[in-house]
Amino acid sequence: MSLFVLSPDVAAAKEAGTPIVALESTIITHGMPYPQNVEVARRVEATVRAEGAVPATIAVLNGVLHIGLTDAELEQLATAKDVMKVSRADMPVCMAAGRNGATTVAATMIAADLAGISVFATGGIGGVHKGAEESFDVSADLLELAATPVTVVAAGAKAILDIPKTLEVLETHGVPVIAYGQDAFPAFWSAGSDLAAPLRLDTAEEIAAAHAMRGRMGLPGGQLVANPIPAADEIPAADLAPIIAQATAEADAQGVTGKGVTPFLLGRIFELTEGRSLEANIALVLNNAKLAAQIAARLNNMAG
Numbered sequence: 001m002s003l004f005v006l007s008p009d010v011a012a013a014k015e016a017g018t019p020i021v022a023l024e025s026t027i028i029t030h031g032m033p034y035p036q037n038v039e040v041a042r043r044v045e046a047t048v049r050a051e052g053a054v055p056a057t058i059a060v061l062n063g064v065l066h067i068g069l070t071d072a073e074l075e076q077l078a079t080a081k082d083v084m085k086v087s088r089a090d091m092p093v094c095m096a097a098g099r100n101g102a103t104t105v106a107a108t109m110i111a112a113d114l115a116g117i118s119v120f121a122t123g124g125i126g127g128v129h130k131g132a133e134e135s136f137d138v139s140a141d142l143l144e145l146a147a148t149p150v151t152v153v154a155a156g157a158k159a160i161l162d163i164p165k166t167l168e169v170l171e172t173h174g175v176p177v178i179a180y181g182q183d184a185f186p187a188f189w190s191a192g193s194d195l196a197a198p199l200r201l202d203t204a205e206e207i208a209a210a211h212a213m214r215g216r217m218g219l220p221g222g223q224l225v226a227n228p229i230p231a232a233d234e235i236p237a238a239d240l241a242p243i244i245a246q247a248t249a250e251a252d253a254q255g256v257t258g259k260g261v262t263p264f265l266l267g268r269i270f271e272l273t274e275g276r277s278l279e280a281n282i283a284l285v286l287n288n289a290k291l292a293a294q295i296a297a298r299l300n301n302m303a304g
Contacts, residue, residue, distance in 0.1 A: 003114060007068030013054035014116070019296035021048045021289065022067075022112035022120040022150070025059040028074070029083040029102035030263065032278065038078035040282055042071075044289045048121070051293030058111045060086065060094050060101035067115040077102070085259075087140045105152065106144035109222065118211060118299055119151050121292035123285045124188045125224065127157035127166030129261060130248060137258070138169060146173035150222040151211045153292040155229050155284040156186040156193075159237075160244055160265045163187065163195060171198065176214075176223045178207060180291065186228035189280045190237040197226060204291060208298035227291050233283035235276055243272045 006014065013020050023044060028037045045055035056068040059077050066073065077083070077100070084094045086101035088110060094101035103111060105125050112120050126139025145152065157166045167185065170177050179185055179197030187193040201207050207225055214223070228234075247268035256264045269277045 004065040004067050004111065006115065007056070007066065007070055007073075009054055010056045010068035010115075017300065019053040019293065019300040020056050020117050020119075021053050021292045021296050022108055022115075022117045023048070023055055023057040023289070024105060024108040024120070024122050025057055025069075025077060025102040026085055026104055027123060027285065028057075028059075028078050029080070030085055031281075034078050038074055040285070041074055041078070043282075044121075044285055047286050047289040048293045051290055051297065053293035053296045055289075056112070056115070056117060058103045058108050060084075060091065060099065060103070062100065063095050063098035065091075065095060065111055065114075067111060067117070088144060089140065105141040105154075106139075109144050109148045109150045109152065112150050113148050118149070119153070119292050119296040121153045121285070121288040123154065123281055123288070124156060124158040125152065125154045126262075127161040127163070128169055130160075130162045132162060132165060135257070137261070142166065142169050142175070143173065145170065145175045145224055146221045148222055149215065149220065151207065151225060151292075151295060152222055153225045153227055153288045153295065155188050155288060156226045157188065158262070158266075159188040159190065159240060160248070160262065160269070163193065167195065167198070170224065173221070174219075175221055176210065178210070178223060178225050180207070180225055180227045182228055186226050187237055188284070189229065189235045189240060189277055191228040191231055191234045193237060201225075204294035205298045207295050208302060211295075211299060212302055225291070225295070227284075227288050229280060229284040230287055233280050233287075235273065235280050240269075240273075243269055246272065
């Protein structure tokens, strides 16, 4: 019995040798309300298609791991209740129990690799949470990047995290962190930061070549491509810093911990920016989907 099923579009793309881009599903179930969630998911898929690639949105439906969703399945996921947010630890439990699950960065990477998909577009990766020296709260996304050979295109790590420590953990585990077209590491809602990116590449072709070279050398793990949000859509870091500080202080005061921290902070930042943070989030996801499709196409050309 297969571990996963391919959507008709993804199966046809595999057969034809068309480039494929993996997409996560937590943005649908845990990122925004219905029907905005399914509308944004369709826009992200359309962006991938516009670049000549096929989108493969990944989720668990009734215990079955789906690599690519039909429009009806996308709608089903967007309206489902009690959907698990699954990572490496709990995706097998979700599948074995016949539950519905939305995939995080780590789970999407695992599923993409199982299906032979090399490129994945998301919004931002998880990372090291502030105060991790006491809480040990470090996202499984970072260790997945060190283990699973998928190139992940993101707008950096979420700005609510401890970005310097996140970069240190990635360096320790040998993960290439590549800024696209700039020297600074992007800060999710903001195009730049005061942190230098470890590596810089300026074209999709160079990124694809680096991915292929890691494979030839037999190195484990993937690449993190940090793609800055378009300048027209960003919220300047100076504007965001006091808002993030306020939201973080409120989370501490209310005793929010563990998996509850990120949704609390994102919710408060949405309120404090009067919705601008969500608009920026949508813009950066679309931008990442476009670059990921271009990288997937270059990788296909190298393999062909």
